[in-house]
């Protein structure tokens with residue numbers, strides 16, 4: 001079964017283990033996709049935002 005990544009469009013290849021599966025899978029682009037499959041059919045897919053979304057510190061601009 002192939003799952004289309006919602007982030008980059010890559011077709012993530014899943015083996016038979018995922019024919020009846022619920023949980024997150026990871027794409028090559030690093031995106032996390034929450035899926036639910038039943039008897040080899042995709043029932044649900046959602047793009048999971050990254051957990052560690054710490055805002056990048058802008059460096060070089062701070063004056064002490």
Ligand SMILES: [Zn+2]
Nearest residue numbers: 005008027029
């Ligand atoms: Zn992707």
